[in-house]
Amino acid sequence: MYFAGIIADPKAMNESDFNRWIDGAYFYMLSDYVVAVTLSESDIAQDVADTWIKSGDELRMSAGWSCYCWLLGNRKDNEFSESKISDMLEIVKNTIHDSPERTKSAMNNFLNTVAISYVPLHEKAVETAKEVGIVEVKCDKKKSSLLNAHESIQKELDRGRLGFKRKYVRC
Template sequence: MNYTEVMTELESLGTERTKKRYLSEGAVEPVFGVATGAMKPMRKVIKKDQALAEELYASGNFDAMYFAGVIADANAMTEADYDRWMDQAYCYMISDWIIAVTLSEADIAQEVADKWIDSGEELRMSGGWYTYCWLLGRLKDDKFDTDKLSAMLDRVQATIHDQPDRAKHAMNYFAYTVGLSYVALSEKAQAVAKAIGEVTVVREHKEPQVLNAYETLQKDLDKGRLGFKRKYVRC
């Protein structure tokens, strides 16, 4: 499938209900409103196509940008490529659900994510923390440096309430994810989550969102989900 064929198919798959939901979460026109599951048949046909992914991402259409992440060749992208994509990210759904998910399948994931976390830019910070969440939820624990993750938990506890809203959200989810998916630091992550308590995230045109990683984590641990890993993170 080429660019025109993909765009035509995406447009045909869009629904007003899904479009309204995406717009309410920060997407801006042009948006077709395609449910992520509806993209799977196209993904199976195309598999990976970096050139096509670049065309789709550059279109500025939210659904095309999402599908670009689905078919991107994560290891064909350089740090400069990921930075370029992040430069075009205008909402958390792009930084956290498209770019961070794609980056999490690249060999340079942690290297790039570390720089984004230290960037001081809200969506880069959010994308960096979320990259670790996607990594932790998929890769075996021996792929990580325990001391490094422990220091990141310390950073969350010490600074989360002073961060931009989307960074707060991502850091809160990081504490939850370590507690659920990284067995060696689960107890520490639980202690950190308990210490940070409720995290309030201000959202445009919506009521503030109040997060509590400790309570959510305890519910999942009580269900016996410690060590949870998913097979795939991309659609």
């Protein structure tokens, strides 16, 4: 699957191709960093990611939120509906603590990404991160991780990264 991510042509893939691919992703490193990255370079990225976010399946949901992180961190702000991203921040605020573990992590990354890379909703994302507070992500045989989006955002702001955009998503 890793090699497939390198050679895939996102522009030639359709929704069923991405769905078949996510079905085979058995680990978050594949769903969030191979499938979601490749999806983010396609023209159907937002539609597919929206479907995955609503799916109820942990890795699909995680991949959907991750796809938005890759999109927001690479594309111009005017390519997104501000009201849609705002609604997504509300979903994060209201559901992150009760979401599946990998989805919590991806939602937390989404908060960070909106606050840093999507300038129109920077303030709302910072406020949402404050309201969300610390997010506990339970790991299988390890100690839980405690995620603090507000703290992470502040560190990025201190480094002057507001408005940061990647030149490329895939290597």
